Amino acid sequence: MRKFLIPVLLLLFAYGCAENQIPVETQTLFIGTYTDGSSEGIYTLQFNPETGTLDSLELKAKLPNPSFLAISKDKKNLFAVQETADFDSIGGGVTSFSLHNDELKLLNSKGSGGAHPCHVAVSNENQIAVSNYSGGNLAIFDLGEDGSLAERQLIEHNLDTVKTAHVHKAHFNEDGLFVADLGLSALKRYDKQPYGWVPAHQNTIEMAQGAGSRHFVFSENKAYLYVLNELNATIAVLKRDDEGSYNIIQTAATNDDPQWCADIHLSNDGKFLYSSNRGKNTIVIYTVDAENGEITFVGNESTRGNSPRNFTIDPTGKFVLVGNQKSDNITVFKRDAEKGTLEFLKEYKVPSPVCLVFVD
Known part of the structure; x- marks a missing residue:
């Protein structure tokens, strides 16, 4: 009798443990796409922050080329560009x-x-900034109480007689508004005044000639600025001085294929820097020196897809998700918090993913 009793007790114990398990709360991932293929607009997937799995693909809004998305700080609004040239007589x-x-x-x-607006950024003061790539200008919209779009200010970058502006990203912080311009190979800075945004102290932060400044990210304390240059495949590291100006202290190559860098992010703890490279279809990994902000190459990880555009680190910091535009897939990697390295887990089919944004 005893030999039958022990397995029964073990089964009852296991069943009781399973009954007491708390279901994992999934996180919603919004996906911006290009709609020149099978995609119809903005999609969502549900992400499990314990296992790194994705499921339940849903179309949430039909929209032409919603290639970049941003969610308001209070999580009550989502903004999407329409990356076209024919929304109206002027552009996207x-x-x-x-x-x-x-x-x-x-x-x-x-x-x-x-x-061709390609990026949208949200401020803490009821405004958004939209980067018009082909238009070479920046649009800043006031927002209504419900988050609807209101008055617009346009800032033109096509003032250079030699270079053609291609505005690619904007970012609001305590020091004002920073804007990357790929065509000018520079960052522009603006201050907010009662009558609108105007050129700020150190209005232009020059990169190398032809570098193609695309995306950038600040360290948490704003002491360092990391600029990803698409055309010469470099990352410029800049340090903030006592006057609030940023100056280049290091330039690091992302690979030996000088083109098509796309996105850049710091890990939640600031110890590692990641960038996506469409030339090699990789995520490039660097350590960040806590003392001087400089970066050291760790390695490349294949994205298991073609043309990695935007990627994101999940809110827990345990996973990296990559949108591979031309292979119609999102790939998930487990992130080693101590080494910064990535381990491929799985891919998920999604049409033309180019922007990944978590609600949480």
Whole structure:
């Protein structure tokens, strides 16, 4: 009798443990896409922060080329560019949605004031900034109380008689508004005044000739700025001085294929820097020196896809998710918090993913 009793007790114990397990709360991942293929607009997937798995692909909004998304600080709105040249007679568009329980409700859309808007940034003061790549200008929109788009200010970058501006990213912080311009190979800075945004102290931060400044990221304390240059495949490390100016202290190569760098992020603890490279279809990994901000190459990790655009580190910091535009897949990697290295887990089919944004 005893030999039968022990297995039964073990089964009952296991069943009781399973009953007491708390279900893992998934995190919603919004996905921006290009719609020149099978994609129809903005999608979501549910992400398990313990296992790194994704499931339940859903179309949330039909929109032409919502290639970049941003979620408001209070999580009540989502903004999407329409990366086209024919929203109106001037260029592309931008759309505001209300966001509730992972559902999107259209509020309004407006022209971005230039062709092919490729990035949207959200401020803490009810404004967004839209980067018009082909238009070579920046649109700043006031927002209504519900997050709808209101008045627009345009800032032109095509003032250089030699270079053609291609505005690629904007970022609001305590020091104002920073804007990467790939065509000018520079970052521009603006201050907010009662009558609008105006050139700031150190209005232009020059990169190397032809570098192609695309995306950038600040250290948490804003002491260092890391600029990803698409065309010469480099990362410029800049240090903030006592006057608030940023000066280059290091330039690091991302690979030996001088083109097509795309996105850049710091790990949550600031110890590692990651960038995506479409020339080699890799994520490039660096350590960050806590004393001087400089970076040291760790290695490359294949993205298991073609043309990695935007990528993101999940809110827990345990995983990296990559959108591979031309192979129609999102790949998930487990991140080693001590070494910074990435371990491939799985891929998920999604049409033309180019922007990945977590709600949390």
